[in-house]
Amino acid sequence: MDRFRMIFQYFQSNSESVMNGICGLLALASVKMYTSLDFSCPCLPQYNMAYGLGIMFVPPIILFLCGLILNRQALVMLEEWRRPPGCRKKDPAVIRYMCSSIMQRAMVAPVVWIVVTLLDGKCLICAFSASMDPQKFVGFANVSTEQVQQLLAKVPCKDDELTRNSASRKAVSRYLRCWSQALGWSILLILIIAAFLARWLRPCFNQATLLQARHWSNYIDIEQKIFEETCCEHSRLFAHKCILHFFESMQQEIKLHSFSLPREGEGAEGREGLLQGITDQDQVNTLLKTWYYEKPPLDVS
C-alpha cells in the first residue's frame, strides 16, 4: 500500500514529467508508424499530389489531436476556462500558461512526422515529380507534353516498365530528394533555434508571473485530483451505508411476514449479525429480486 501511495505521490508532484513521457512516446510512435507505413505512390498525374501531400499532412493532424486527447491537462484547462467565476476569480495568465504548455507538447509528434517525411523524401517526390520542368532533364526534353506528364508522374514508381533503369528518372528523383532533405533539415534547424531562444530568453521576461502561473496551474491539477479522490471515498461510504440500510429493511420485512422466532443460542447472535437475518434460499431470492426491482432511495440520513 505504501509503495502505491509513494508512486502515486511521485506522479502527483511531477505531472509535468508524466506529460513529457507521453509526449516522447507519441514521437517514437510517429517514427514507428512512418517506418511501418507502406508508401505506395499512385503514379498518376492527377492523384500524385493529393496522395503525397495527404500523407505528409493528415497524420500530423491526427497525432496533434491524439496529443490533446491523451493530455489530462487539456480537460483541466478547458474546465478552468469555462467555469463561472463564482467565489474564485479566474486568472488569465494561468489559463494562457496551461494552454501554451499543452500546445507545445502536442506539437512534438506532428513535427517529428513532418521532419521524418521530408528527410525520407518519398512524399515530396511523389507530390512534385509531375510539376518538374522537363527541359532540365535530358530524358524528358524531347517528349510530347501529355506523354511527359505521364512519364514524370511515374518517376516515384521504380518498378514501372516505362521508367525502370531510366537515368532521367533517377535524376529527377535525386533532385527532388535533395530538396526534400534540405527542407527537412532547415525546418529542424529553425525549430531548434526557436526552442533554444524560448528557453534561454524566457527568464528575461516576467519570471515572477511565470512562477506564479506555473504554481497555480499545478495547484488546479492537484485540486481536481484530490476532489475526485474525495468523491470516490464518499461514494464508497455512501454505497456501504445504503446497502446496510437495505439489508436492515429487508430483515425487518422478512421478520414481519414470516413470524420466525429469533433463534436462541450462544453463537447465534454473532452469526445472526453477519447473515443480516436472511437465512434461507427464499429469503435470499426475495432480497435479490427486491434489489433489482426496487432499488433503495439515495438517502442515508
Added chain:
Amino acid sequence: MDKFRMIFQFFQSNQESFMNGICGIMALASTQMYSAFDFNCPCLPQYNLAYGLGILLVPPFILFLLGFVLNNNISMLAEEWRRPRGRRGKDAAVLRYMCCSMAQRAMIAPVVWLSVTLLDGKCITCAFCTSVPLESLGNASHPHLPQGEVQRVLARIPCKEIYNGQQLIANEVAVRYLRCISQALGWCFVLLMTTLAFLVRSLRPCFSQAAFLKSRYWSHYIDIERKLFDETCAEHARSFAKVCIQQFFEGMSTDLAAARCHLPRKAPADAGEAAEKLLGITDQGTMNMALKSWHRCKPPLHLHPPAPPTGNGWAGEGQPLTHPSAPRKETAAYYSLV
C-alpha cells in the same frame, strides 16, 4: 519502494551524472541518425558542395542546440543571470562554470556526428568531387572538354550508376582518393578533440582549483535549492487543496443544515467516524448540489482557520492553524512590533 527513492535521490543529488547520461544517449542517437539517414548526393555541379557541407555542418549545429534545450540547467542559468540582486549577491564565476559545463556536454553529440561523417567519407566525396586533381589522378591527355562539361562529369562521381567519365578519371580512383582524405581528416579531428579534452581535464587543477571547487559547489547548490523549492511548493499545493476541499464540504453541509432547519440528529457513537467521513452529505439531492456548486462556484483560494468545536463558545487551546498565511499572522506581526 526504497529502491525507487534511492534512484530518485541519486538523480536528484547528482544532476551532473544525469546530464552525462542524456549526453551519452544523444551521442548514440546521433550515430543512429546518421546510419538511418539516406545520404543522397544530387550529383549536379552547383548543388554538390552545398549538400555535402550542409549534411556535414547543419546536423551538428542542431545537435548542439538540442543539447542545450534538453538540459534543464539552461533555464536555471538564465534565471540566475537575470534575477534581481535582492539580498543574495551574484557570483559571475558560478555562472561561467554552469555555462562551460553545459557547453562541454552539448558538444559531445556534434563531435560524434562530425567524426562519423568524416570517417564514412560520403559527405566529403559528394562536396569535393568536382575539385579532384585531374592532372595527377586522371587522364590529362584526354580530348579537351569545355570546363562546364568537365565539372558536370566530375559531379557524377558519387553516383556510380550514371558516371560516364571513365576515360577522364576512373571512378574508383577518385572515390578512393576522396575517401582517404576524408578519413585522414576524420582521424585528425578525433585526435585533436581527444587531446583537447585530455589537456582540459589534466591542466585544470593547475589553475585556481579552489575557485573551481567553490563554483562547482554553489552551482550544485542552486540546482538543488530550486528542486527543493519546487517540491515544497507542490507539497504545499497538495495540503492547500485538501483543506480547501474539506472546508468546501463543511461549508456546504452547514448551509444545507441552516436552509432545512434540521435538528442535528444524534449519531450513535459507533457510526460517528463513518458519519464524519460522509462529510454531512447523505442523499442524492445534496450530493448533486455539492457537485453543481463545485463547478459553478469554486471556493475562494483562502483557507479560514478551523471553527471552534460546536456546543462550546471557547476555542480549544493548542488548536493548530490550518494555514499559516491566514490573516491571524498579520495580527501577530503587529503585536510583535509593539
